Structures are given as C-alpha cells and as structure tokens.
Amino acid sequence: MTDQAAPSATSADRPIVVFDIDETLLDFTVLSHVFGAADMLRTWFNQVILYSEALTLSGLYVDSGTVGVAVLKMLAESKGRRVERADIEALKRLSGAMPTYADTPKALADLQEAGFRLVTFSNNPSAGVDAQLTHAGIRGYFSELHSIDDQVHRYKPARESYNALATTLGVAPSDLWLVSCHAFDTLGAAAAGYRTALVLRPENAPVALGRTPDIVTDDLGSITRRIVLASARRN
Numbered sequence: 001m002t003d004q005a006a007p008s009a010t011s012a013d014r015p016i017v018v019f020d021i022d023e024t025l026l027d028f029t030v031l032s033h034v035f036g037a038a039d040m041l042r043t044w045f046n047q048v049i050l051y052s053e054a055l056t057l058s059g060l061y062v063d064s065g066t067v068g069v070a071v072l073k074m075l076a077e078s079k080g081r082r083v084e085r086a087d088i089e090a091l092k093r094l095s096g097a098m099p100t101y102a103d104t105p106k107a108l109a110d111l112q113e114a115g116f117r118l119v120t121f122s123n124n125p126s127a128g129v130d131a132q133l134t135h136a137g138i139r140g141y142f143s144e145l146h147s148i149d150d151q152v153h154r155y156k157p158a159r160e161s162y163n164a165l166a167t168t169l170g171v172a173p174s175d176l177w178l179v180s181c182h183a184f185d186t187l188g189a190a191a192a193g194y195r196t197a198l199v200l201r202p203e204n205a206p207v208a209l210g211r212t213p214d215i216v217t218d219d220l221g222s223i224t225r226r227i228v229l230a231s232a233r234r235n
Contacts, residue, residue: 014117015231016169018194019142020180021122021129023201025108026098026136034091040075042203047071049184052123052155061153064124065092096128100136101201107220108141114228118142121165121178123156125149157188166192177227179220183207195230197223 022028028041035041048064048071055061069088076083111118118141122129126147133139148155152164166173173193180186181204186196190211197215198206206216215226 014115015177016117016119016171016175017111017177017179017227018119018121018146018165018189020178020182020185021120021132022095022098022124023204024179024181024199025100025104025138026132027101028095028098029202030098031091031094033094034087044068044071044075047075053158056155056158063149064155065128096131097135098132100138101220103220105138107224108138110221110224111227112141114224116227116231119144119146119169121146121148121156121162123148157184157191159188159192162189162192162194166194179223179227183209186213187211197227199223 019025023045028045029038032038032041035044048068051071052064052067055067068091069083072087072091073083108118120129120133120142122145124147126145126149129145129147130139133142133145146165146168148161148164152161154160154164156162162173162178166176169176174195176189176194177197178186178189178194179197179199180189181199181201183198183204183206186198187207187210190196190213196211196213197217198204198213199220200206200216200218206213214230215223217223217226
C-alpha cells in the first residue's frame with residue numbers, strides 16, 4: 001500500500017499523521033474551469049463519493065479516475081449534454097495541477113520539524129497522488145503515499161480501508177491521526193479508532209454523526225499545533 005520500501009526502525013518509531021489530499025491540502029476549486037461553476041464542481045464531487053461508496057457496498061471496484069469520468073458523463077447526460085474528450089483531458093490535467101492552500105506548506109514543515117512522520121491516504125491511485133504533490137511542491141514532506149487502490153479496494157470511509165492502513169504502517173489505529181476536510185473521512189477514521197482533525201475548508205462543515213473529531217478548526221496551522229501538544233501530553 002506504499003510507493004516506498006518499508007521505513008527504518010527509527011522512522012517507524014516517530015508518531016504518524018495521515019493526510020487526505022484533495023481539498024484538504026490542495027485547492028480543488030481550479031477544477032471549476034471544467035464545470036463552469038463552483039456548485040457543479042461540488043455536485044460532481046459529492047456524486048463521485050456516492051458512487052465510490054456504492055461500489056464498495058456492492059463488493060465492486062474500479063479506480064477513482066474511472067469513477068470520476070463515469071459520474072461526469074452521467075451528470076452531463078442528465079442535462080441532455082455530452083462530455084467531449086477535451087473535457088476529460090482538462091479534468092485530468094487540472095486534477096494534477098492543483099495548488100496548495102496558503103497554510104499547507106508551513107503546517108507540514110512544522111509537523112515534520114516536530115518529529116512527526118507524515119503519510120498520505122487517498123482514494124486516488126498513488127502514482128497520481130505523487131504527481132499532484134510533486135507539482136504542488138510538497139512531495140518531500142511525506143515519507144510514504146498510501147491508497148485504497150494499492151490493495152484494500154474499499155473506498156474511504158469504509159472502516160476496512162483505515163484498518164488496512166494501520167496494519168500496513170504497523171501501528172494501532174489509536175496511534176494515528178487522520179487530517180481531512182471531509183466529514184465523511186474523519187467519521188470513518190474515528191470509527192476505526194483513529195484520532196481525527198477536521199479542517200474546515202470552504203463549503204465544508206462538521207456533521208453531527210459518529211464520533212466528533214478531536215480537533216475542528218478552519219486553520220491547518222492550528223491543527224498542527226494541537227496535534228503536537230496532544231502528542232506531548234500523551235507521552
């Protein structure tokens with residue numbers, strides 16, 4: 001489930017923070033150029049999550065890129081429109097070129113400096129994530145990139161996906177922090193036993209279901225500081 005060899009004993013002993021990527025670290029509003037309006041981007045994204053979970057609940061799997069294109073075509077057909085090859089190519093191109101939010105690089109640097117090991121966990125294949133993070137200039141902060149596409153084939157927020165990541169990392173779920181802007185993500189991770197932090201990016205909010213995230217704030221830097229303090233108290 002990782003793009004690199006197993007970490008050394010020294011790095012394995014460092015506390016681990018797991019990051020979601022799209023919309024958590026990277027600003028996906030650039031994709032609005034494909035849809036023409038921010039509300040249509042949100043509709044597409046929500047439907048991608050819905051049909052990803054429909055596949056998981058049905059015991060089926062295709063990669064997230066295939067889901068995204070299928071949903072794009074479905075939405076277009078429902079409006080009597082047609083998706084052209086250029087639309088699909090634009091979606092792929094812009095998905096790989098998302099910039100970071102302003103608070104992302106410093107938050108990652110501060111966690112790394114504090115001795116944390118940073119990894120990613122995405123519904124998207126690791127190769128695409130690697131390209132995204134490299135383009136955004138933050139790939140070097142992460143020791144490993146993990147994806148449900150590597151082996152578990154259960155889309156987040158399925159609890160099995162978070163359990164599989166903990167097993168791969170060789171730690172108990174309770175030893176992991178999951179940082180995400182998506183309430184469905186923190187809900188699933190909390191159900192698996194993770195500690196969770198919800199960063200409130202634009203048009204995201206907490207949901208009164210499941211276990212409340214341990215941290216809820218609109219600033220990634222604040223999450224970093226509170227994770228460091230929580231780790232110090234625990235140790």
